[in-house]
Amino acid sequence: MGMSQQVIDEVMEIVKKRNPNEPEFHQAVMEVFESLKPAIEKHPEFVEAGILHRIIEPDRQVIFRVPWVDDQGRVQVNRGYRVQFNNAIGPYKGGLRFHPSVNLGIMKFLAFEQTFKNSLTGLPIGGGKGGSDFDPKGKSDGEVMRFCQSFMTELYRHVGADVDVPAGDIGVGSREIGYMYGQYKRITTLYNGVFTGKGLTYGGSLGRKEATGYGLLYFLEEMLKEKGQTIAGKTVIVSGSGNVAIYAVEKAQQLGARVVAMSDSNGYVYDPEGIKLNTVKQIKEIERKRIKAYVEHHPSAQYHEGSKGIWSIKCDIALPCATQNEIDGESAGKLVANGVLAVAEGANMPSTPEAIKTFQDNKVLFGPAKAANAGGVATSALEMSQNSMRCSWTFEEVDARLKNIMVTIYRQVSRAAREYGCEDDLVTGANIAGFLKVAEAMMAQGIV
Numbered sequence: 001m002g003m004s005q006q007v008i009d010e011v012m013e014i015v016k017k018r019n020p021n022e023p024e025f026h027q028a029v030m031e032v033f034e035s036l037k038p039a040i041e042k043h044p045e046f047v048e049a050g051i052l053h054r055i056i057e058p059d060r061q062v063i064f065r066v067p068w069v070d071d072q073g074r075v076q077v078n079r080g081y082r083v084q085f086n087n088a089i090g091p092y093k094g095g096l097r098f099h100p101s102v103n104l105g106i107m108k109f110l111a112f113e114q115t116f117k118n119s120l121t122g123l124p125i126g127g128g129k130g131g132s133d134f135d136p137k138g139k140s141d142g143e144v145m146r147f148c149q150s151f152m153t154e155l156y157r158h159v160g161a162d163v164d165v166p167a168g169d170i171g172v173g174s175r176e177i178g179y180m181y182g183q184y185k186r187i188t189t190l191y192n193g194v195f196t197g198k199g200l201t202y203g204g205s206l207g208r209k210e211a212t213g214y215g216l217l218y219f220l221e222e223m224l225k226e227k228g229q230t231i232a233g234k235t236v237i238v239s240g241s242g243n244v245a246i247y248a249v250e251k252a253q254q255l256g257a258r259v260v261a262m263s264d265s266n267g268y269v270y271d272p273e274g275i276k277l278n279t280v281k282q283i284k285e286i287e288r289k290r291i292k293a294y295v296e297h298h299p300s301a302q303y304h305e306g307s308k309g310i311w312s313i314k315c316d317i318a319l320p321c322a323t324q325n326e327i328d329g330e331s332a333g334k335l336v337a338n339g340v341l342a343v344a345e346g347a348n349m350p351s352t353p354e355a356i357k358t359f360q361d362n363k364v365l366f367g368p369a370k371a372a373n374a375g376g377v378a379t380s381a382l383e384m385s386q387n388s389m390r391c392s393w394t395f396e397e398v399d400a401r402l403k404n405i406m407v408t409i410y411r412q413v414s415r416a417a418r419e420y421g422c423e424d425d426l427v428t429g430a431n432i433a434g435f436l437k438v439a440e441a442m443m444a445q446g447i448v
């Protein structure tokens with residue numbers, strides 16, 4: 001057994017022992033570490049300096065009580081989290097997720113992934129993530145506001161424009177960011193860039209709302225270009241119908257694709273004529289209803305219960321944009337049997353290890369989340385820059401920068417794959433390229 005395999009086994013052992021009952025965290029660490037073998041062989045100094053042992057341990061994990069009062073006057077209690085994983089290359093940066101499934105292991109996997117993703121953007125941002133098991137679904141605006149105010153009443157002391165800058169994720173959009181920002185400002189009296197994804201009237205950046213979805217398509221364009229293919233004319237399915245999914249569909253359609261399906265956690269819609277995105281925006285961004293409502297507007301479309309069924313639809317390109325582990329080995333097998341050409345991950349860790357293996361064994365072009373969905377956080381960093389400079393760029397300026405960043409990430413990732421002997425394996429390329437920068441920054445800063 002090589003030296004690198006030994007260290008990897010040892011570190012994985014520690015991860016499992018120290019973080020029991022956190023399968024998503026184990027999965028995320030395993031995926032990264034399995035790719036790192038060639039990089040570790042080349043850099044024994046990282047092992048000597050304990051980089052691998054240090055990089056799996058978050059700098060800080062904050063867990064707190066979030067009490068609030070619902071519309072019936074009842075006291076409710078949720079749990080809040082912020083995991084500040086690694087700030088070797090910049091202030092902690094990463095979204096907040098409000099979803100009943102949130103637990104420490106999910107927060108940790110997301111914050112770990114975020115560290116390497118943020119490194120790939122080339123911008124000075126470290127990795128963090130947070131959230132709560134609060135479910136905004138079915139809550140009134142007043143309830144959401146009271147929850148957000150209570151959440152911020154604790155979180156404010158752990159964040160700051162140069163310390164830790166949260167943003168949105170599942171269940172956290174412009175409404176929630178607005179309430180949290182308002183409470184932060186009220187407590188601290190600071191008017192600064194402590195959040196990204198802010199509204200355009202109070203310091204938000206044009207293009208941030210669209211950035212993750214658009215960035216995903218810019219990355220996919222590069223993946224296809226390398227193989228002499230384009231997005232135009234392709235049949236695409238997109239899971240989810242939230243922020244990432246909606247703007248992935250918008251850009252796919254602008255680039256000439258035919259998007260035939262979207263989903264939410266209850267089920268999916270199939271519209272062979274092509275998804276009418278204005279209807280989805282109305283249902284999801286304004287009315288906050290289920291995707292099922294789509295068929296009331298377009299009777300030619302079909303609705304099916306169960307979100308997993310979307311992967312049985314024949315397509316050229318699949319874009320998972322909902323949540324972790326939404327494509328398992330069986331669903332990946334169906335996509336492959338139907339001749340899928342490319343899969344690019346808009347969500348974080350949407351493919352299980354079995355699914356990734358199925359895609360790679362069958363030569364499906366595969367764009368891993370860390371690289372493919374980095375456009376959101378990259379544009380958040382552009383929002384931070386604009387806030388620091390007290391200026392705002394045009395949509396065109398931000399979008400051009402986003403595109404440039406995604407093309408650069410693609411080149412960096414595919415170059416790393418080639419250099420380390422895994423041509424076309426963008427999973428390995430992204431993990432190695434993301435890791436090297438964080439590791440070098442940690443080396444430079446001593447044992448901390």
Ligand SMILES: NC(=O)C1=CN([C@@H]2O[C@H](COP(=O)(O)OP(=O)(O)OC[C@H]3O[C@@H](n4cnc5c(N)ncnc54)[C@H](O)[C@@H]3O)[C@@H](O)[C@H]2O)C=CC1
Nearest residue numbers: 169170171212240241242243244264265322323347348376
């Ligand atoms: N918002 C952002 O800028 C970024 C988000 N991401 C990731 O993209 C994914 C989607 O996030 P957003 O669009 O921001 O959230 P969102 O709250 O706007 O939308 C989430 C969508 O996923 C669906 N969903 C949630 N849980 C599900 C489940 N268990 N099964 C099936 N569908 C489910 C929801 O119904 C909804 O359509 C997440 O994995 C998030 O971590 C990644 C990079 C940046």
Ligand SMILES: O=C(O)CCC(=O)C(=O)O
Nearest residue numbers: 094095167169376377380
């Ligand atoms: O924009 C941000 O800071 C967060 C984006 C995010 O949560 C992610 O990349 O998963």
